[in-house]
Amino acid sequence: MIANLPFVAVALLIGIAFAMILLKYNMIKMIMGLGILEGAVNLFLVALGYRESGIAPIFTNSPANGSAMVMPTVQALTLTNIVIGVATMALMLVFVMLVYKKYGTVDANEMRRLRE
């Protein structure tokens, strides 16, 4: 049961994130929701990589008896996704800032000149 806790947290975070994205009409809060969604996916990836009593794949730590070490794939994926997430988040915030300059609002209900 305790091993499944991270996945419960992932499910909760995804729920919170989608609730924020769907219910908050303030663009900044919506983007915060996207940030939480991204955090949830990152947590999911890292949680997948956990192996009971695994050995980190660092050369100097390599076990003398030749037993296997854990592949660090998901950690690499998470790092990459964090970087991508920063870029996405920054670009979105810049867009919101520029829209605010032009429209004078960050409300999604009023940010709808493109429609129909």
Add this chain to the structure above:
Amino acid sequence: MNVDFLTASLPALLITVPLFGAFLTPVCGRFLPNARDAWVILTSIVSSAIAVLLAVQVYAKGTIVYVFGAAPGLGTIPADSGGMPIRILFHIDGFGVFMLISAAIVSFAGILYLTVSQSRRSSRSEFYALYLLLVAGIFGMVSTDDLFNFFVFLEINSLAASALTAYHRNGGLAIEGALKYLIINTVGGLMILFAIGLLYAKYNSLNMAVIASQLSLTTLNLLALILLIAGLATKAGVVPFHFATPDAYSVAPSGVTTLMIVASQAGLYGLFRIIFSVYGSMFTPAAVGWIVIILGVLSMFIGVTMAIPQKDIKRLLSYHAVSQTGYMLLGVGTALAIFDDTTLINTFGRMAMEGGLFHIINHALYKGLLFLAVGAVIYRTGVWNLNQMGGLGHKMKWTMIFFLIGTLAIAGIPPFNGFASKLMIYESTFAFNPAIAVIAMVVSILTLASFMKVFHSVFMGPELPEYANVREVPKRMLAGMAILAVFVIAFGFVPDLTVNILIAPAADALLHQEQYILCVLGGG
């Protein structure tokens, strides 16, 4: 640095050249501003040439599997890895090169056009850098064999596309469109990553061929499939995931929209790749096939009916892009619905699939041409609203001719390329289900009707006094349109050669999942 080594490294150069060119463009713009346009066009020519060379290689020798970071001849699976490919693989087969060719043609035509149409704008170096990044993203998406790598290229694609969309602020409208596009695509992208995590948890590999060879049918795998379909359909702009697509297409600079069509088709590539090559023969595909068909029919019909009342010319074209995506889904979905029945596949399934795939490249060409021609009109008049246009055919004869070619092609009028692919889709879907074929034809008629309106209200009629000073656009913009128009006509005149050379290998690559797995795991 001999020729053999260069030839063997083409898949790596495919990504390296546009990335290298992209990051050097601001440097070039800073120190040699006069040489910048030449530099960008040169980079685009070289990367397109690499894509075409790869295509020639694949058609001559078969699928290329390129292992990043391995000495040549070492094979895809390292000896001590326990039968898992650990390095990142590029797996370029018939379907991949088919998409590469369409991206190569369109990106080159787009950059020729943009170097002129952007000449009055500021911070052009960054603009071209983003354009080349978008090209790199598309090239990467259609050639990688690694799911996470695919996700990274997808994100490069979305980020570059939305940044380019926001370039002409246009009173904040462009930024609004870009913001919506980015939010929707980020949600879609994160769902794709979640699905990749689900698959990795089960099979400990990110390689599509490895996953395909071990896949079993569990609820979690189906959940992953659905998340992948939804995320990639968002990228491709399929109803009901299409809402941000017209918003972004209609406000992006026209040359960029041309490339964004191909960028969204790279999402379509991912969709078909996942369904056929990864999930392939694992389950009775009728349910998924019908899902794809219904998504296609919805896209076709809602896209075209939303296009008819539009007043903004680019928004109208954008809804037609949604509508045309439906034809591709319809063709390929028909083949998917009868995937497990070899007799039916041979009677009409293969034809449906070839029609759907043929429509991908046709759409990239003629919709690109239409966007470029409309962009030329906006470049000279500065007007988006159809109600204010008229009589421009007197002043912009070449633009009018190119627009007419695009119009006839998209409406499926012979002898242009749209007719050939639509004919293949109609006849094969009629054998599958006549009602669907009838809907497809009705949509085609509505498309023609809607383009009659555009052509009449923009180019026909007497010369209007407010457009007395309008002139033809510069030659290089016309050259960009001419390249696309030549291919539209050529593909229309020799449809059999196009189908045999370009489309049949792509259809084979999708229909034979075992080949896909064998290329990576077998013999290697």
Add this chain to the structure above:
Amino acid sequence: MIGTLTTGFGVWNPLIWLCGIAASLFLSWLIWQCGESDYEGDTEQTAPYLSGNAEPEKGAVHIRAGNMYWGFTAALKPYYERLIPLHSGIVNDYVSWFLIGAVILFVVVILG
């Protein structure tokens, strides 16, 4: 033969089609040639006849895009009244459509 696309149910050859079009254009040109040539440019003959009224200014006779297909959209009004509000322009709605779509797909695949 070059250009022949066999679709499994029919055949399509754009080159033959082009020859056909060229032949029919030539035929129509021949028929047109047989006609009597009484057209004279720059005379009253070329002016449009509007029941004797003066011809309006050029800009006023162009049929603008907004006037085309009015009947089509008016006839399909119930359909459009439902469809157009869906494209509301609010991002939250777009994301909820994404979720609705994904959930429907999932239910269909699990049941199917």
